[in-house]
Amino acid sequence: MIELFSADTPNGKKISIMLEEIKFEYKVTKVDLSKGDQFKPEFRIISPFSKIPTIIDHDNQKTVFESGAILIYLGEKSNKFYDQNERLVINQWLMAQMGLIGPMIGQHHQFHHYNPGKSEFGEERYFKIAKTLYSDLDERLAKSKFLAGEKYTIADIATWPWIARHEWHDIGLKNYKNLSRWYLEIAEREAVIKGYNFMKKGEIIPKP
Numbered sequence: 469m470i471e472l473f474s475a476d477t478p479n480g481k482k483i484s485i486m487l488e489e490i491k492f493e494y495k496v497t498k499v500d501l502s503k504g505d506q507f508k509p510e511f512r513i514i515s516p517f518s519k520i521p522t523i524i525d526h527d528n529q530k531t532v533f534e535s536g537a538i539l540i541y542l543g544e545k546s547n548k549f550y551d552q553n554e555r556l557v558i559n560q561w562l563m564a565q566m567g568l569i570g571p572m573i574g575q576h577h578q579f580h581h582y583n584p585g586k587s588e589f590g591e592e593r594y595f596k597i598a599k600t601l602y603s604d605l606d607e608r609l610a611k612s613k614f615l616a617g618e619k620y621t622i623a624d625i626a627t628w629p630w631i632a633r634h635e636w637h638d639i640g641l642k643n644y645k646n647l648s649r650w651y652l653e654i655a656e657r658e659a660v661i662k663g664y665n666f667m668k669k670g671e672i673i674p675k676p
Contacts, residue, residue: 470494470542473514474521475501476667478629479535479570483521485663486539486625490546496666536566539622549621561615561623565630569605572597573630573637581636599639602647605631609646620654628654632664632673641676648676 470492474480487494499505499520506518514531515522522533525545532538539562543550550558576594579587605627608615615623631651634641641648654660655673665671 469526471497471524471526472521472666473497473499473511473523474666475499476669476671477501477520478574478633479519480521481629481632481664481666482535482626483523483538483542484666485629485660486542486549486622488659488663488666489625489657490542490548491659492542492546498667534566536562536626539626543622549619549625551619551621554617554619554621558616558621558623561621562626565623565626569601569627570630572601573633577633577636580638595638598637602637602639602641602644605650606644606647609650614650624650624654628660629664634676635674651676 470487472480472483472487472494474483474496475498484494484496499511501520505511506515506520511522512518514524515533517533519533521535521538522531523538523541524531525541530541532541540550572594575590576598579590579594584591605615612618614620615627628651631641631647632655634651641651652675661673664673
């Protein structure tokens with residue numbers, strides 16, 4: 469059984485969606501970021517940078533931190549959504565999410581959604597970067613059904629929850645035909661619907 473230590477964020481949703489997709493038994497241990505649970509010594513034992521999500525695989529007593537590493541671990545363990553023959557391209561798109569899409573859109577959230585008016589430079593910079601990322605993803609998805617090719621993979625699972633916050637971005641997802649097509653196709657998957665609402669708060673996936 470997998471124990472998922474998480475909060476209701478895009479990075480947290482990556483793992484709940486993956487666990488629903490591979491149909492592994494799991495339980496959620498909530499980490500209240502607003503109360504500083506992530507800095508507690510007992511949590512830092514399994515997450516040295518005080519970040520969510522982290523998992524404990526109680527079947528073999530292994531812990532894994534960093535969402536990309538967790539997706540790789542679960543992909544290898546389940547032999548799903550991480551095809552051995554396609555791992556080079558999957559890893560590239562997964563690392564693009566981990567190193568670029570998530571961090572840059574996350575900064576856009578900080579300046580544009582959480583702290584508007586505090587830094588005109590920050591708001592303009594990260595809005596422009598986020599808009600460029602939408603265009604880059606749309607261009608890729610004009611050529612490929614999914615990010616890493618014709619099959620749905622952990623690269624899509626990693627990226628989709630960040631686009632699911634499109635209402636925060638004020639960029640207009642509906643203006644990006646291919647990205648919208650990809651987003652809506654994934655949004656209809658039963659595991660994605662369940663994983664999106666993993667905190668059981670009645671969350672509904674936003675439409676473009």
